Amino acid sequence: MYVVGLTGGIGSGKTAASDYLASLGIGVVDADVVARDIVAIGQPALTQIAQHFGSDILQADGSLNRSALRAIVFHQPSERKVLESITHPAIRQRIQQQLANSTSPYTLLVSPLLFESGQYQFANRSLVIDASEDLQRQRASQRDGVSREQITSIMAAQLTRAERLQKADDIVINHGDLEELYQQLDLVHQRYLQLCQTY
Numbered sequence: 001m002y003v004v005g006l007t008g009g010i011g012s013g014k015t016a017a018s019d020y021l022a023s024l025g026i027g028v029v030d031a032d033v034v035a036r037d038i039v040a041i042g043q044p045a046l047t048q049i050a051q052h053f054g055s056d057i058l059q060a061d062g063s064l065n066r067s068a069l070r071a072i073v074f075h076q077p078s079e080r081k082v083l084e085s086i087t088h089p090a091i092r093q094r095i096q097q098q099l100a101n102s103t104s105p106y107t108l109l110v111s112p113l114l115f116e117s118g119q120y121q122f123a124n125r126s127l128v129i130d131a132s133e134d135l136q137r138q139r140a141s142q143r144d145g146v147s148r149e150q151i152t153s154i155m156a157a158q159l160t161r162a163e164r165l166q167k168a169d170d171i172v173i174n175h176g177d178l179e180e181l182y183q184q185l186d187l188v189h190q191r192y193l194q195l196c197q198t199y
C-alpha cells in the first residue's frame with residue numbers, strides 16, 4: 001500500500017486536485033469525511049461523547065450538536081483533550097481501515113491538517129497544493145461564502161504557507177486555471193505510479 005498525503009491551506013485546491021486524481025482511478029480517503037463519519041448516529045465515539053459531555057450535546061434526532069460541543073471545548077483545553085482522546089483513535093483506526101481497503105495503485109489521504117494532526121504517519125509521501133493567501137481567500141469565499149473572519153481563524157489553526165511548503169515532498173502551485181492544475185497533477189501522478197511500483 002503506497003499512500004500520498006495531500007494537503008494545503010483552506011481554498012488552496014485540495015478538493016479540485018483530489019477529484020482530478022480520483023477521475024484517473026486513484027482511491028481517495030478524506031480525513032474530514034472520516035472525522036464526520038465516526039461521530040454519526042450509532043457510532044461508539046458518539047456514545048462516548050454523550051456519556052462524557054451529557055445529552056445536551058445531542059440534537060433531538062440523536063445526532064451530534066456540533067455547535068453545542070464546540071461551545072464547550074472552545075474555552076476549555078482539558079475538555080478538548082477529552083474529546084480528542086475519544087475521536088482521534090477512532091479517526092486513526094477508520095483511516096487505516098479505508099487505506100487498507102483501497103485497491104488503486106496508490107491511494108490519496110486528503111487532510112487539511114495532514115502535518116498538524118500527525119496523520120502524515122500514514123503517508124509515504126506528501127503533496128502540498130499551494131496558492132497565495134489572496135487566492136486562497138478569494139477561492140474559499142467564492143465557493144461557499146465563508147466570511148473573512150472565518151477564513152482568518154481557519155488559517156490561524158493551520159500551518160503557515162512557509163511551514164507547510166517546508167514539510168512537503170512535492171508541491172503543485174495552483175496559481176493558474178484548472179487546466180494548469182491538471183497538467184501539473186499529471187506529472188506527479190506519473191511519478192507516483194512509478195514510485196508505488198518499486199515500493
Ligand code: ATP
Binds near residue numbers: 008012013016017143
Ligand atoms: P477547503 O480547505 O476549504 O476544503 P480546498 O483546498 O479543498 O478547500 P477547493 O474546494 O478545491 O479547495 O477549491 C476552492 C474553490 O476554488 C473551489 O470552488 C474550486 O473549484 C476553485 N478552484 C480551485 N482551483 C482552481 C483553479 N486553478 N482555477 C479556478 N478555480 C479553482
